[in-house]
Amino acid sequence: MVPARRTAVAAGAFFLLTEVAAIAGLALYGPVLQDADYVVGHGADTRVLVGALFEIVLAAAVVGTGVVLFPVLKKQNEGAALGYVCARLLEAAVIIVGIISVLSVVQLRRAYDEGAAQSDAASFVTAGKTLVAVHDWTFLMGPNVILGANSLVLAWLLYRARLVPRFIAVLGLVGGALICMSATAVMFGLYEQLSVAGSVAAVPVFAWEVSLAVRLIAKGFEPAALLDRDSGARAASPRTPPPGDAPSQTGRL
DSSP, rough: OHHHHHHHHHHHHHHHHHHHHHHHHHHTHHHHHOOOTGSSOOOOOHHHHHHHHHHHEEEEEEEHHHHHHHHTTTTHHHHHHHHHHHHHHHHHHHHHHHHHHHHHHHHHHHHHTTTTTGOOOHHHHHHHHHHHHHHHHHIIIIIIHHHHHHHHHHHHHHHTTTTTHHHHHHHHHHHHHHHHHHHHHHTTTTTTTSSHHHHHHHHHHHHHHHHHHHHHHTSSSOOHHHHHHHHHHHHSSSOOOGGGSSSSOOOOO
């Protein structure tokens, strides 16, 4: 398998992994995110911990997409390619903060359970709600605002270089812009993130990542675009004459 093909398959696999891990993590987080009294109840710690593992996989896969695609993207625009990698790293870092906040809720519930007789339930509930609020904001910033921004960068690079069919790149441009606008609407309280409007706004970016992943795994990058890129790189590189063709330097007597 040629290097470009391996890169495409790896990137596609990472994109699919981000979707699976994100959906699984959010579903498993249900008890801690939806139950305001989770910290003073019996809890579902094992389920939440498995959800945290999926979120860790998500963060690793997010970084993987940026690292794997960088060698290909930098030949189109090195600055934008580096920006894409940095945005993916930032998205992963925000996801990790969300994981820590959820794990802190679990730890808080265990602490309450160990000393329930002497514990102030109201204080524990308040602390638990605060930590859940931190997770909710990281969920808005990472998989929405930052995801939208890096989707726009990647889609623009792929569109400009014709590395994938144009309709896939356009879907990324639309999805990235829409998820950013939706996150802004959520930030200003127009609707909840986990609502019908929020879900509809997330569909295009979800479709973009899945379609891009399937394309990269099934067919890779567009061969013509790779050939044009390599031809341009060879034409731009200075030719070094063989040692025997170097002009002689002779001095005058």
